[in-house]
Amino acid sequence: MKLKLTFILLLLGSYASAQTQYLWKTATAGGYTYKYVTNDPTHSRFYTLKNGLTVILSPTNKQPRIQAYIAVKAGSKTDPADHTGLAHYLEHMMFKGTDKFGSLNWAKEKPLLDKIDDLYEQYNSTKDETKRKEIYKEIDKTSGEAAKFAIANEYDKMMAAMGGQGSNAFTSFEQTVYTEDIPASAVDKFLTMQAERFRAPVLRIFHTELEAVYEEKNRGLDNDGRKAQEAMFEALFPNNNYGKQTTIGTIEHLKNPSLKAIRKYYYDYYVPNNMGIILAGDFNPDVMIKKVAANFNYMAPKTVPAYTFKPEVPITAPIQRDVYGPNPENLTIAFRFPGASTKDARMLSLVGSILTNGKAGLFDLDLTKKQKLLGASAFPYVLKDYSVLMLRGTPVKGQSLDDVKALMLGEIAKLKKGDFAADLIPSIVNNLKKSTIEQNESYGQRAGNLMSDFTSGIDWRTDLANINELSKVTVAQVVAFANKYLTDNNFVIVYKHQGEDKNILKVEKPPITPVEVNAGEQSAYVKKINAMPANPVQPLFLNYDKDIQRAKAGPLDVLSVQNKDNSIFRLYYRFDMGSWNNKLLPVAAAYIQFLGTDKQTSEDISKAFYKLASTFSISAQPENTNISIGGLQENFGATVTLFENLLANCQPDEKALASYKARLKKVRENQKLNKGAIMQGLVNYALYGPSNPFNNVLTDEEIDNLKAQDLVDILHSLANYKHTVLYYGPQTASEAGITLAKLHKTPASFTPNPEAKKFVRAKLTENQVLFADYDMVQAEINWVRNEDVYDAAKTPEAELLNNYFGSGISSIVFQNIRESKALAYSTYAYYSQASKKGDNDSFTAYVGTQADKMNEAIKAMNDLLTTMPESPQGMLAAKDNIRKSIETERITQDDILFNYLGAKRMGLDYDIRKNTFAAVEKLTLADVTAFHNAQLKGKPYTYCIVASEKRVTDDDLKKYGALTKPGLKAIFGY
Template sequence: MRKLIIAALCLLILPVVALKAQESPKIVTYQLENGLTVILKEDHNQPKVFGGVITKAGAKDDPDDATGMAHYQEHMLFKGTQTLGTTDWEKEKPHIDRIFELYDQLGQTKNDSTRKEIQAEINKESLAAGKYAILNETSFLINAIGGTGLNAGTGPDQTVYYNQFPPNQMEKWLDLYAERFYNPVFRSFQSELETVYEEKNMYDDQFFTGLFEAFNKRFFKAHPYGQRSIIGTTDDLKNPSLTKMYQFFHDLYRPNNMALILVGDFNTEEIKPLIAAKFNKWEKGDVPEHKVYKEEPFNGREFFKVRMSPIPLGAIGYRAPSSGSDDELVWDMTMKVLINNMETGLLDQLMVNNEMLLTTAVNIPYQDYGETVFIFVPGFFKSLKKAENKILDKIEMLKKGDFSDEIVDNIKAEMYKSYQLELESVENQAINLAYTFSQGLDPFSVYERPAKIKAVSKQDIIDIANKYLTDNRLVMYSKMGFPKKDKLEKPGYEPVVSNTNAKSPYREKFEKINSTPYEIKPIDLTEKVQKVEVFPKVTLRRGDNPMNDIAEINMQFNKGQAHDMMLMYATSAMNNAFPEGMSLQKFKEAMGATNCSYSFYSAESTTGIKIKGPENKLPEAYELINSLLENPVISKDRIKQMYKEERISRRMEKTEPDMIASGLYNYLLFGEKSQYIDRLPAKDIKKLDPEKLIDIFKDALQYQSDIFYVGNKSASDVSEELKQNCLFLTNVKYEGKGFELEPIKTFAKNEVFFINNERSKQSKLFLFINQDKVKPEEIPLIEAFNMYFGGSFSGLVLQEIREYRSMAYSAGARFDIPEYKGNDAVFFGYVGTQCDKTIDALEIFNGLIRDMPQKPERMQMIKDYLVNSAITKRGGFRGIPWKDRYWGHMGFDSDPVPQKVEAYKNLNFEDIVKFYEQKIKEKAVVIALVGASEQIDMEGLKQYGELQIKEWKDVFTE
């Protein structure tokens, strides 16, 4: 529950990650002649580069009468330029110009019939312009160089465009990114607007979106942070202005307001001339000052109530330091005194002691103002007011300094660990450097953070808490309720189909840019992984950590939920168990003192213990875990808490469309063995016997164990430490249960399973086709098919459903390769579409399956993508020990990548067609659909298979 809410909020804000200094970081920052800031950070630990462009233009800069502009601009900057994404700009331009004029007229027109006439003319001009458009050419070219993760994000204060790519494709990547922001053309505007509608529908179906917006509307009474959402209002989305959008781009997408950021495997001096040659063509310009919005302090406790959530919850909001302010660092530490990953904070105690189902704090350091929100869920039939008072009591303890000096030291150590882990990722490093630019900070400042953290005292924390956590605050109570949602009508215009076979003038030039050859070297596991038998049936696989002193160990035992579903409850309870003679709070504090995180978990085939922390502290953590497992105690209060948490989780399963769809899909795959059915009724959870749960967990620890360790100690040293400190490993005596999973149900005919949810704005549609088990030699062809059929914006599914017809924001399909060669494979697809578009989207998807369009001209791009992306997909050092077991499970006796690369090169389009005809074309398609029946042509569903109406209780155990 806590992770769900934090994850939901993280989607709404740009993440801010704590960094820590290292010795002389090789970071270079400078400006081009046109004012473009360039930030370069070499990192040669992996053969990949993460590149991005950021502009200091966000949702707060939207015109007052055109909300959502920054976000929509983000979408349009994937559509090409005067030379990219078009076969003939001079012929396309008159139609684009006319579309600009028509949208300006539409915004001034209130009469419905006149609006429809204008929209029809817009569609006519869009079709005419579409004769010259090459949609998704940007994505196509990124794929051709092996680029992955192509995306963008609009925040309140900035917008970022990014992806990852192989280092030998640097010149092509620089050339493409320099082009895509130079004379952009906002083509395919009408259809992309429908895609934005679908994105809005998707967020509107998530209860936390509306709740967060309602809270922020009162938190920021003047500022756009609260007065308008990033995606924009329905009214403004219905009346977009291309003229205003172009002006937005002209004003704010200036090089002197932007930065290019590259982190990864490159030579700085070699690429600096390339950057200058390609990006200096951007024209410098005057950037308007950001508007200033003044927010007054809250007047004491300002309070409001809503009914907008499937569970009762509360929120307390305080003004906090803005991003980049002098107080921000100490404030971050202050929040960790309340809530931290070690679960030793003052608010953590409310959960550890079973006084609250959820307490968490979300810190949002916007550029102009900061916001910190404490969210709490007391449980059903519990007083929100009493829960609020408990939160305030803990805040008062913080302000009085009623916490130990040790917790401050432990927080500093935790932040050090976070920094070290951040440096392992080129993506996270780039995000942090982008953050410094957007906030006007020196990029080197992120590396000075640890020294500043070390200097923070307990008194500094007390002072900052008293400065911001005053009596002035905003409080919200939300009881159960489901607010009315805006309705958007299905468009009535003809879809624009672009020239997918054509090449733009830019692409002709792009393909002539040379790329440096790159040889993929096999990973020699006999060199990279040391294997030691610690005890009989206990095998240690050891991999090296070349970057830092943060080690991790994962002990897996080969018995999982597929063998005993009670393990899900046993491992959950064990995460709040404590050794006999010690309280849970004291045990958490003892683990916190080691700065090692720990968790017990169970999956389908395994039960595990994971520990991560400083190398020199791991033996202490082993000893604590061993003492816990010798005489574990699970309190009866913890069982009651598990019951309450499960009730809330299952309440959300009843109301959240995505969860209902997941339950229905799992039912189709596994029937009564679905994870949502093969579980205890909630009422039985409160009857669980703590001792029985301990026995179930301990029993799993008697099965064959694979231990995966990454660190700096030798395999023999680690083995010796385990022998001395993890005596529970001596209990291993049984052979493993195996890694075969529950067989997937077989369907001989087309069937449609439907659950009605009248609150859904979107239909959630899953489909699947049974498949045979996968042979290792088939994998390269499967990967090629996946790229052709469902591969991002260049795949058939997303192009046909989203890009050409605007039926969805999210859609995809994939032939899923199991992680164990003996398990069933499956082809599955997904689309989320406005309920009244369900039949239209299904018709398109079914058409792709039954009569796959053949575009052999894409084959070279697919081969290039597979070969080039293989460079960046090697994975980091922490995954090396796992490859030893994974490759064996897949049927390989050595690194398969070099052989796969050769196989990619020898593939042809006929191979994909033959695979499709054998595996997909004539097979039964089974559909899982959740949506509002009154908006769906239920009779129309029957043409896709025998219709079976299900209810929630059919696919979920309550």
């Protein structure tokens, strides 16, 4: 095996050699000097402009698009102590425009915005509640007057019009990052827009956006995971702002914002020497750096306020925190480590993989595979000042959280003694090499890695060299490291209990008068940007006959796309049967992970896969089942043989089944405590009625009666059913077919698939309400209805409706419900076409809002479903977004195969994007309005509502239709 591992390392090229040198070098091209790291597979260049702005460029021409990050090294850690949440506020406001865009008349708007500034300062300094309400009333009134001159979401519409995708931003402890995925042809428009955006942001439409942040806070109050993590950080970091304040801020500070303080934060931290522009994608870096410099040279450097903190004192006794909420109970143990740029932080990542890597870690083998815990993981949380090793465990039925603690700390004790396989470290390194190859294929992941290193202060050379460094680590070094940092007493432990949180506070709803959004207007500045030339890009549509190679592996069809870039392969066996054919199939598919053969234990098999840097999974969906096998082509034979032997020769294990039954029941119990799962069940109930795909599961009695031999028989016979082979890898289809025919045994004739259960879509003639009680601050509402049978001719209208009306920040739904009325943090509406010929389309709209806003939110969505506002400019932006997204979309690798199978299920033998691209240009606002009116207006809906009965009354619910409250057993089927 040692020789084999050496052979693998040699085949991995620049990633593989322990002698690879990663050195910083300096070069000059196109008049600009940059730094780069030798042997960097991403060919990234690091520039520093004269004003201190960092520009990182990573060119790759796989797709004609660019992932862009504009990152600021400031986040909640640098929030003023009396204005927590401020960095996050500012992030929201950076989408509102400047004096040049986002405004119809800046001269008239500015005095009103100045008045709002002053009113908020009065509001914050006033303690008398009566006077505060009077001031707020004036804020609301003045905000309405100012909004008449504002153009809401003009930035988002501009980005959509240029073909942008994923326009968003995020704030964390020490970073605020603005993200865009744009066509490479639109880079001039993009850079012009961004340079203006960061020049002088205007804090307009503030009080409605503030309410959206309140909604985000309420979502956090309903999120047990977030509460547990905040409690953990508070205990770990009493001196650092990691623990002293949260990213979203306190309720008191949320309710008392200062626009002047927000503006000061912008001037202090949004300076070029504290910012980075990270671009990865299809461009010439010599040309790109000139464009970036030309647009951002105006920014002036400034000394950035230094963040200082008192170092944390060692933890000498476990610090316990208790958190309560409706979600299932779990336990978190956290140890403190040095910060991101240290060697110890890099060692921490290795320790995390020794504990959890998905296959062969201590937690994986000893706790998860042996089913001692329902779930167990260990992962590093790396920050600039400190890092954290987090251990998280979920108990099985009848287990206490202290039992979970003992089991996880028991594995830490093994780590500290070096009680793990000697070849685990080389296996981790080998898997890291494969992961790096896969990540570098994606321009998005490249940009994300570069951005993360920039904001956390990690040297890119050090990051690249990390694999070499870890490959030299010995077991003795790991043991010494673990004993240094993981003592019996130096941790924080958070008990997440299932129960009522009696300390929860709700952000109360303020009175807000809906403001104008001027959806159909456009500023002169944006018109100028729209008029800028862009290089045309020709769309590339799939030709299934040319883009897919076809061959045979014995009697099986092989569909293949060749990987000409590296040694990664992905192999799939695709069966046209699933849980609707046999409810035991998904149970057997999950059971296999706990089984061994007559020659290998389950643990042996997991270790063998991990050693080969290979993976496998079996996924049984309602109507199909996929076996997925992946790894390095040089290990193709060994990997496939290992899996085939497991599938054909796995042995029934009654002890493992008994644990699995208990595990399955506990998972099902936990699902009933999950509001997302409850809503999913209600939506299925709405679409199909009481008997539906969601509750098409085993009863408790059927689980009790499961036999190990029955499940193993299903696995042994799986290859006897007809299936298709999908292959993405270095071989041709013919070569893969010949290779696979020797490894994958098939019968002389295939067994017919079991008859599938049929589910009939519900026919709705009048409104109805399905309600489920859940202890939470918010109310979540889905509007659900079945539509007509799938018709490919409807695709262009459906996509344009979604883009214009209900999907994304620039949509009508978002502008009206969030921007104008401040009724939700998240809201959308989506017409979903069926995934199979003969099935029905469906429509879903969603609002997540405070319970006391539920009636207002429902009315707002119903108004939009009845009458769709018309915005010619919004329609043009939506059309441009669809066409430019299709122009620059490249379906590659194994996605080609799944796109083909998806089209085939819908009765198509062509790439439907070609029809959409041609048709959208000809569609008008009148066409989309007609589609909206035909499909949505005046139609009956099922309102699926999850909320607390303590906050929502039956009388309210009955306003919208006949009320049904299906119990959890009716929803889940058990």
